[in-house]
Every structure is written in C-alpha cells, then in structure tokens.
Amino acid sequence: MSVTYTFDDVCDTAIDVETIATEGGCLNDLWRFGILQTIDLYQTAINDDGIEGGIKVFAREPITSVSEINCGYAALANYFANRDGWNAPEWANRPCRCTAPWFPAQRPEYPLPQRVIKLSIEETPDEFRQRNIFITLDDLIRV
Known part of the structure; x- marks a missing residue:
C-alpha cells in the first residue's frame, strides 16, 4: 500500500483513500486513512x-x-465548524447521505457487536x- 505521509489539507487524505480503494481496501480502512487522518491533521x-x-x-x-x-468528510467539516465556531465551507453543506446506515467501525471479517451499534446510535x-x-x-x- 503506497500512502502519503505528509498532509496539508483534507484533499491529501482523499488521495490516500483513492489509493486504498483501488487496492481493495474496505470502508473501515478508508475511514481510518481518510477521516481519522483528517482529524489528526485538523488538530495539529x-x-x-x-x-x-x-x-x-x-x-x-x-x-x-x-x-x-x-459524506464523512462533509460531516467532519461541519462537526468541527460547529464545535469550534467557524463557518463550514460550501462544499460541506451540500446534501449527501449514505444510502444505508454506515458504521465505520465495521470490518468485513467480523460482525460489529450489538453494544457498539447501540452506543454508536446513541452517541453519533x-x-x-x-x-x-x-x-x-x-x-x-x-x-
């Protein structure tokens, strides 16, 4: 897997998402390398x-x-904007929605425990x- 190790903005993490998706990565991998890396980038x-x-x-x-x-990138931008008191960019306010409920913690090789599903529904x-x-x-x- 060839991924980027320096990031300037969310678009850099999106490049990694595309690389991992092309290489057959699951949605959980894409979440970790895209959304979680963006959280780290934002906090830094x-x-x-x-x-x-x-x-x-x-x-x-x-x-x-x-x-x-x-959709995760848009949600994250809006989350941080609302939490930290700035206006989310226009692209993040466009309507987008996953067609089925998505639990990013889910991996293809094991079922997500019901307690994690319940907690996710409560805390999201x-x-x-x-x-x-x-x-x-x-x-x-x-x-």
Missing part, C-alpha cells in the same frame, strides 16, 4: 495555527469515488447522523 493545524489553520484544512473539497467517505453527533453515519464520540478523539 489548530495546535500550530489556531482556528485559521483548522479552517484551511477544509478549504478545498475532497472528492473520492467512495460516497460514504465523501448530528452532523454524522443526518448523513446516516454512526460513530461513537471516541471515534472523534485522536490527538
């Missing part, structure tokens, strides 16, 4: 350059061939829930 930018640095992470629209990840922030993505609050804690 905030720590280094304040809110303005964080806003720059989401300035360009990330586009992948995977609709769930595109609205920005993700409205896009039919279900996560726990721990999924947003990275750095």
